[in-house]
Amino acid sequence: MKLAVQNLFRHRTRSLLTMLGIGAAVAVLFSVLSFNRGFEAGLERELKGTGLHFMVVPSGCAHEVAALVLHGAVIPKFLEAGVIDDVNRAEGVSLATPILVAQMPNPQGGRIDLIYGVETAMLPDIKPDWEITGAYPAAANELLLGYNVALHNGITPGDGIRYPGVEGVFTVTGIVAQTGSQDDAFIYMDIREAQAILQHPGGATAVGVKLTDPVRMQEVIEGLESRVPGIQIVTMGQVMNSVSTVAASARSLSLAVALVALIIGTVGVMNAILMAVFERTQEIGMMRAIGASRWDIFRIILKETALLTMVGGIAGILIAAAGSTLIEGFVRRVMPYMPTGEMLRFEPLLAMGCVLFAMTIGLLAGFYPAWKASRINPIEAIKG
Structure with a gap:
C-alpha cells in the first residue's frame, strides 16, 4: 500500500486530474x-396532501389532469351541468367538492389573478397540510391568499380586494404559509x-372526491363512468404515474449522462495506470529480480487503481453535497414539474453505494494494467 501511494504521488497532476x-x-x-x-417521495407526499382519492374532470389529456391536481393548472374545459349532482349521489362518496380554476384580470392591482374557486368550508379537507395565518373564509365575500400573492402585493389579513363588475369588496381572512408550490400563487x-x-x-x-371506504374505489369509479358521459376519472396513483412519465425522460437522460461520464472517467483511470506501468518497466523488472512475485506486482497496481477511484469517488460525493442547492435550483428550472420540499439530500448508504460502484468499475479498468505489469520479464526490463 505504501508503494502504491508513493507511485501515485510521483505524478501528482496526472493523479489529481484522474481523480x-x-x-x-x-x-x-x-x-x-x-x-x-x-422526487418520488415528494410526489407521494403531495398526493397524500390533497386529501382526495380521485378527481372527476372533463375528458382530455392526463398530463393536464395531473397539473390540475398537483398545482392548479388552468384547464380550458368545464364539466357539464349535472355532473356534480351525479357524483354526490354516487354510493360510497363521502366528500365531493367542485373546483373552478381560472385566470381573472385585476385592474386595481395591475395583474392577472389565478382564482381557485372551491367550497371554502372543505379547504381543510382538501389541503390538510396547510398552515394559515388568520382564518379560513367563512362567508361568500371572503378570500384566502397564497403566500406569494400576499407577499408581492403587500396584502395582509383584513385587507380588501375589488374585481371589475362585482359589487362590494372581498375581505382577505387569511394567508397560506409558504408551501413552495403553485399553491402560493392562487387566490382561494x-x-x-x-x-x-x-x-x-x-x-x-373538476370535482374532488373522497370516499367513505377507499377499498371500494374501483367499484365507485366504474359506476360513475358508466352513468356519466364526457368525464375522465383519475386516481392519485394515476396522477403519480402521469407526472412520473413526464419527468422520466429527463431523469433517464441525466442518468445516461452520469454513466457515460463514469465510463469516460474509468477509461481515464486505465490510461493513467497504463502510462505509469510503461514508465516504471525497469523498476518493476528490478522488483521481480529481487524476489517480488507476479502476484505482488499485480496487487500493487490494483491498489493504485483502488486508491484513485476511492478518493475520486469521495471527492465526487463532497462536490455533490456542497453544490446540492445549485443543482436543485437548476433542475427545478428545467423540469416540467417538481414537488415541493428538498429533492437532493445526503444519504450515507446511497453515497457509499456510489463510491463502491465507482471503485468496482475502476478495479475492472485497472485489471488489465495490473495483469500487464505482472507479465513483465525482469531480465528484458532491466536491459531496457
Missing part, C-alpha cells in the same frame, strides 16, 4: 439517484362567487 474525472462522474451519478428518490374563494365573476354559473373544471 477529478472520477469525482465529477460520481457527483453526477449521486445527484441523479438522490434526485430520483427525493367560494366557488359560487368565482362562477359569478367568470360568468360560468354552475361551471367547474
Whole structure:
C-alpha cells in the first residue's frame, strides 16, 4: 500500500486530474439517484396532501389532469351541468367538492389573478397540510391568499380586494404559509362567487372526491363512468404515474449522462495506470529480480487503481453535497414539474453505494494494467 501511494504521488497532476474525472462522474451519478428518490417521495407526499382519492374532470389529456391536481393548472374545459349532482349521489362518496380554476384580470392591482374557486368550508379537507395565518373564509365575500400573492402585493389579513363588475369588496381572512408550490400563487374563494365573476354559473373544471371506504374505489369509479358521459376519472396513483412519465425522460437522460461520464472517467483511470506501468518497466523488472512475485506486482497496481477511484469517488460525493442547492435550483428550472420540499439530500448508504460502484468499475479498468505489469520479464526490463 505504501508503494502504491508513493507511485501515485510521483505524478501528482496526472493523479489529481484522474481523480477529478472520477469525482465529477460520481457527483453526477449521486445527484441523479438522490434526485430520483427525493422526487418520488415528494410526489407521494403531495398526493397524500390533497386529501382526495380521485378527481372527476372533463375528458382530455392526463398530463393536464395531473397539473390540475398537483398545482392548479388552468384547464380550458368545464364539466357539464349535472355532473356534480351525479357524483354526490354516487354510493360510497363521502366528500365531493367542485373546483373552478381560472385566470381573472385585476385592474386595481395591475395583474392577472389565478382564482381557485372551491367550497371554502372543505379547504381543510382538501389541503390538510396547510398552515394559515388568520382564518379560513367563512362567508361568500371572503378570500384566502397564497403566500406569494400576499407577499408581492403587500396584502395582509383584513385587507380588501375589488374585481371589475362585482359589487362590494372581498375581505382577505387569511394567508397560506409558504408551501413552495403553485399553491402560493392562487387566490382561494367560494366557488359560487368565482362562477359569478367568470360568468360560468354552475361551471367547474373538476370535482374532488373522497370516499367513505377507499377499498371500494374501483367499484365507485366504474359506476360513475358508466352513468356519466364526457368525464375522465383519475386516481392519485394515476396522477403519480402521469407526472412520473413526464419527468422520466429527463431523469433517464441525466442518468445516461452520469454513466457515460463514469465510463469516460474509468477509461481515464486505465490510461493513467497504463502510462505509469510503461514508465516504471525497469523498476518493476528490478522488483521481480529481487524476489517480488507476479502476484505482488499485480496487487500493487490494483491498489493504485483502488486508491484513485476511492478518493475520486469521495471527492465526487463532497462536490455533490456542497453544490446540492445549485443543482436543485437548476433542475427545478428545467423540469416540467417538481414537488415541493428538498429533492437532493445526503444519504450515507446511497453515497457509499456510489463510491463502491465507482471503485468496482475502476478495479475492472485497472485489471488489465495490473495483469500487464505482472507479465513483465525482469531480465528484458532491466536491459531496457
